[in-house]
Structure formats: structure tokens, C-alpha cells
Amino acid sequence: MSSSNGLPIEVWEKILSHLYPSQLSRMSMVDKNLSEIVSSLKVWPRMFHAAHGSKAQLRPLMCIPRVENSYMIFMCASSLHVCEKCFGLTRYNAHQLYRLPLPIPVLLPRRSTDAIKYVGDRFDPNWTIRMCLPCRQGHISDFEEPIPLHVENIWVNWNTLIAKHPCLPHISHFSEFRGVRRGNQMIEESVVFKIMQQQFGGDIGIKAFEESTESWDKKTETRIRWYQLQE
Structure with a gap:
């Protein structure tokens, strides 16, 4: 299986595994195929569980087609409070x-x-x-x-x-x-x-x-609220 650029998905996954989350979010905006590849990377659930705990649950966003889960979207929504290096919240x-x-x-x-x-x-x-x-x-x-x-x-x-x-x-x-x-x-x-x-x-x-962190907190809360409404 290959992407629209001719590279096998396995090769893309290898390349993307070297990028930071903020770089991955930029890559996901290139085209639909890359968006699907990026959103399916294991880094997003790993990042989510590192930040929120191993037993934390996350539901998929049903309004977004062909995306099996929404870990990437949620982590981007809470990015103002999550470290890209240690994934700490x-x-x-x-x-x-x-x-x-x-x-x-x-x-x-x-x-x-x-x-x-x-x-x-x-x-x-x-x-x-x-x-x-x-x-x-x-x-x-x-x-x-x-x-x-x-x-x-x-x-x-x-x-x-x-x-x-x-x-x-x-x-x-x-x-x-x-x-x-x-x-x-x-x-x-x-x-x-x-x-x-x-x-x-x-x-x-x-x-x-x-x-103060007040404006940053409000931005993050607004983003997460948007996420919670997407069902």
C-alpha cells in the first residue's frame, strides 16, 4: 500500500517517527493521505496516556471520516499544556x-x-x-x-x-x-x-x-470543549 506520492506507508511512518508532534501536525495538513497516516501514528495514543494516565479513555470523533481515533486532535487541542519532549501535562x-x-x-x-x-x-x-x-x-x-x-x-x-x-x-x-x-x-x-x-x-x-496562565487555560478549555462536542 502506498501514499499519493508513491512511497509505501511503512516508509512514511519511518520518516515521520523522527518528528516532533508540532511538526507532525503540520505534515497532516499537506494532503488527505498524509493526514490519515499522521493521525494513525502510535505517538498520539502514547502521548495521550503519558499525559493523562495509562487508564484514560478517549472516544473517536464520529464527524471526521476515515479516522479511526482522535488522539491526535485531542493532543493538538491540549498542546498548550503538554510538553513535546516528555509528554508531561x-x-x-x-x-x-x-x-x-x-x-x-x-x-x-x-x-x-x-x-x-x-x-x-x-x-x-x-x-x-x-x-x-x-x-x-x-x-x-x-x-x-x-x-x-x-x-x-x-x-x-x-x-x-x-x-x-x-x-x-x-x-x-x-x-x-x-x-x-x-x-x-x-x-x-x-x-x-x-x-x-x-x-x-x-x-x-x-x-x-x-x-498569568489564565488566557492559555481558557484557550485549551475552549479547544477541548470543541472536541467534546464533536459527536
Whole structure:
């Protein structure tokens, strides 16, 4: 059995098994045949059970023809709360956006021998995927993000740092700075920024620190409600 492009379905399944869920959802939009192949991949039920538990049940969407199950649709509907790396679910009402799966750059080598490359001071990614906070922290450890130019070689006092970075008092390394919190002793901002990157899962986590998850929760609830009505 082959697809409209002449490749056997088994070959397509092998190719698609190397992609992240967000990439698979894009592939499913190419044509009807690919949509059927992508939606039938084992990654979707595996992702669903990893996020919701091994005994969780999911009913098919009867209004969508020739699709045996709707795992892909449901996981796409809840994608704002599911990590693409560990498939973990961050529950609704997490209160702070940085705790939710956020898009972070990942490098997708064209060849297995490709090394990680930087273009000037900018990380050159091929894709971004949503990762939960623990996965982002691990990713930052393996693939360190460059320090923004606006904090390099900058020395400031503690009060200035707090004013610039409201998340700073909430890092677990806060006690390391106990000796410099008083007075006007100068601190290298890039050193502090590296610690914040690790604590909050990269630059995107730092920026999301003060943001609420309320709008994200509502989007996900609306998507899942749509799913539940499709019978």
C-alpha cells in the first residue's frame, strides 16, 4: 500500500517517527493521505496516556471520516499544556506562565555529523517545540543559550538588578547573593542572567515570569470543549 506520492506507508511512518508532534501536525495538513497516516501514528495514543494516565479513555470523533481515533486532535487541542519532549501535562491554573510548556529553539541537524552552530551571537535553530519547565532546564544545560548583548559586560548594584528583573528574588540560588544584597556592591549582570536562564528555563521563561496562565487555560478549555462536542 502506498501514499499519493508513491512511497509505501511503512516508509512514511519511518520518516515521520523522527518528528516532533508540532511538526507532525503540520505534515497532516499537506494532503488527505498524509493526514490519515499522521493521525494513525502510535505517538498520539502514547502521548495521550503519558499525559493523562495509562487508564484514560478517549472516544473517536464520529464527524471526521476515515479516522479511526482522535488522539491526535485531542493532543493538538491540549498542546498548550503538554510538553513535546516528555509528554508531561502541566495542569490548568498553574498560576505562572513560565511553568507551562513554552516554545524553545531546538536544533535539527541535516546530517548526523552536524555540530551545533551559532550565527554571530544568535542561536540558529531549525524549529521550536513546547517544553515544560524541567525539560527546558535540561535543554538549557545541554544547549546553552547565548547571553543577551544588553547584559554583557554590565556591572550594576543589587537594587538595579531587582528593578530590571522582578523574577530574581524567586530563584533558588538567591542565597548565593546574600553577601551583596546590601550596600552598593557591583554585580556582573551576565552571571546573574545565566542563573535566571537555568531557573526559569531560558529567556522565554524569564519573560513569562509575571504573566498569568489564565488566557492559555481558557484557550485549551475552549479547544477541548470543541472536541467534546464533536459527536
